[in-house]
Amino acid sequence: MTPDTAVLTEGLTKFYGPRRGIEDLDLAVHAGEVMGFLGPNGAGKTTTIRLLLDFLRPSRGSARILDLDPRRDKAAVHRRVGYLPGELVFPGREPARDLLRFLADLRGGVPWARIGDLADRLQVDLSAPVRTMSKGNRQKVGLIQAFMHEPDLLVLDEPTSGLDPLMQQEFLAMVRDARTGGQTVFMSSHVLAEVQEVADRVAIVRDGRLAAVERVESLGRRAVRSVEIHFADPVAAAEFDSLPGVSGVSVSGPVLRCTVDGRLDPLVKAAARHEVVDLLSSEPDLEETFLSFYYHSEGDRDGARADA
Template sequence: MTQAIVVEGLRKKFGHREVLHGLDFAVERGTVFGVIGPNGAGKTTTMRCLLDIIRPSAGSIAVLGEDPRRAGTGLRRRIGYLPGELHLENRTTGRRMLEHFEAISGPVQPGYIDQLAERLDLDLDRQSRKLSKGNKQKLGLLQAFMHQPELLVLDEPTSGLDPLVQQVFHAMVREAVDGGATVFLSSHVLSEVQQAADAVAILRDGEIVTVSTVEALRTAAVRQLRFTSTGIEAPDVGALLGRVPGVANIAVRELPADGHAAGTVEATATLSGHVQPLVQELARLNLTDLVLEEPDLEEAVLTLYTGTSPAPGHGEGPGSNNASGSGSRPAARKEGAHRA
């Protein structure tokens, strides 16, 4: 089986309020799958359903080829879990706590706990009540990784970590994946998922808006374009840019002769989509300056959060839903081997 997680029609109700509305997605083995969304989107509820901490109201779940509702402790020992709200026993040391977790999760390679603690700069012999929030988070990460599980489920894993430790965490994730593990992580911080994930699901109000790769998000995000050119009139520049797919908000003006060569034109626009067609058209010009900014992924994802659509003509991107859905809810589009 090539898929570590398969979720179909996942729904969850608390009383009369439904918080997950029929989620469908799959996670390939040996990949990092990120779920990003604002607080309250349903990320933690989805993870708890995967781990059988709470039971879904409808739908089916397969984790490492098994139904988590029936697999029992054998499946749980194959999983490393970091909850979003980590509660630790205050009257013991980190080392004693990890010994307890080891008895539950299964054997740990000798010396591996100390090796991870050194990488994370964590003192295991201090009582947990004396640990800062960041050090408690390190302890949570250590207990998730220490038995080298097949699947890591990490809820807001870098919360409270300083930037240097975040880099250590990302290295640990990549090493786990290189060793054959699968990582399912959630965040409301795009940069965290952008750095770690192979595929990204955008979750909003209990529904998956889209599943995409980070590269596809980058391609679809809006870039700001500005250039100057000589030897061409402003209307011709506007017509040239108008032929490029994904170019919008075009503004062209002729610059005054003082300080610029005669016949200098400045143009600004936005680009959403592939760069190559733009480059081919700009090659026809005598450019004197060109600026094409990095795409604003934060803006692209915020657009998905708020439910507004990108401007028409931008092609397929993270906001384009070309799979059938039910009712008025946005359907998620397929990206590669991942389904949503």
Template sequence: MFAAEESRPRHRRQRSNAARRPPKPSRPGAQGKVNFNRTLIVEPLPISAGVPPMIGRNAGTVGFRGPATASAVCRPDADLDAGPVAGDDVGMTSDIALLTEDLTKFYGQRRGVEGLSLEVRAGEVVGFLGPNGAGKTTTIRLLLDFLRPTRGRATVLGLDPRRDKAALHHQVGYLPGELVFPGRDKAEDLLRFFAAARGGVAWSQVTGLAERLDLDLSRSVRAMSKGNKQKVGLVQAFMHQPAMLVLDEPTSGLDPLMQQEFLAMVRDASAAGQTVFMSSHVLAEVQQAADRVAIVRDGQLAAVERVESLGKRAVRAVEIHFDDPVDPTEFSGLPGVSDVVVSGPVLKCTIDGRIDPLIKAAARHEVVDMLSAEPDLEETFLSFYYHGEGAGDASRAGA
């Protein structure tokens, strides 16, 4: 969607050779080649002429990977309030926002994801959970046509990611797992560039998001910390109020306070009718915002469950301090309790599932203090899904 012209002439031989070659036919959505090592004159084309810019490493052929000329394209005083609302549900044909059927991607002999069949309803918040390397990022890139599947198909917002790429990217707010911001532009200039390329975004929406995330728009993005760069990425994903948010590890680099603010933003988006599909390997953050969780392991869908049912199966470490020494046999036989270790008045154990039996047993004694670590996703997988107990649930992906 960007036409680029180099301001420095090419070598005479290159110009002569180019003149002898027949011109390539133009095609809708074609983008000019951008060389950041040279001075460019970049001219934004209408949003219908191509794909809105996407950010991130390995984003395929889609998008503009850096705002080298953001200040030339979007002046700080540019009027961005005019233009289409990117959240319009163009292409939505049902209450299903995302549907995959046997979605599979192999990298040679190595499996990225295999046989993924998943359904996400419009307005739903779904957490895509799995340990690192499970296939979460591969799945997201397939959904946005940054990768092409080996087999199977996906439909997002009623659109085919390959055939309807431009229309789909217009309606999606995407945050990649790896942010790449070349150039020395200020956050304000960068976001104005993305806003203009998306067809117009009310600048008050941008400043409101920046305020919520405590982001200084006057700073150079290149000089920012990882956490502040992540905030810039979140603002560009949310700012046009898209029909669907696709977020890959969105809290990476954020401090605990900003993580809570991000989760509040997700809840607000859901209340406004937006669909949210976010990957994570942190169970606690997904529990606070998601309606359902889809769990992937070894490239395959292990289960799709309501958040409340997943919490019942979570594994957590518990430490209870009593007023007097206790007998370990009182606790070792309780349902879901294992690894019981008693040292005088201190009990340490692991809980797999509901904590109620342990609480009732501890209530027979005078409890001084109790510590419970957040459920660990990896341990939950090892104790439940990695042993195949959740395999049957994967067939109910749309439940």
């Protein structure tokens, strides 16, 4: 493990009896980057996070966190990590401020001003008992305890769950600030849209296996976009139906509408055989791109394995 690697897994595997949680995960998270860990619910994201922090023991394989062994160096790892679990449960009846003071003491002391700044940022009243808070406010308390000691590594499981859109944006600003300060962020989500603004790379998991690791801009180049072309005269749909990456072709007189997965070049060259009056292309929808890549490419691979 090199100094510029914050998280490293090799063949990391966890089975629950016959059921696969995660299998043969080989992943490296660079120090100082934001890594989005993406996949639908049940794909293995939470299992992976629990293995990284030694809340679960692997069936086989290994992981290192900040060049430490999660099992042998568990206390040292937890001192340097800020963790937000996907299922957040706070015991007791005390106000949120008392809970955060207790957690701050466990971490060797965190200035109350730092906690107060985070509470102001997330607009949460720390005088209220945690058990009476809404899901969104409990999530804010969870974020405060993860961020407050400015850890080397933030491990966040579905961090925007329960947050309204305004607070989601504030959370993303906190992630940007953490990266600017040299911290590493590993955040799981089933929604690409919430990480595309801040992630350097995304790792995509499907059914307990790593499907791909991509830079966000590379995933964007796979863009699925809607295209509408206005011609001077009517055109035939058959001219465009079989073009690479083109689907959903519909023609109404001189207007063609379709979806393009990937490069626009084949469609543009075909359209150039006619007089083009106007061409409209929507901004790439990374959510649709993710779903297209995630399901279609994996389905192709699964089919290829079956054929083999």
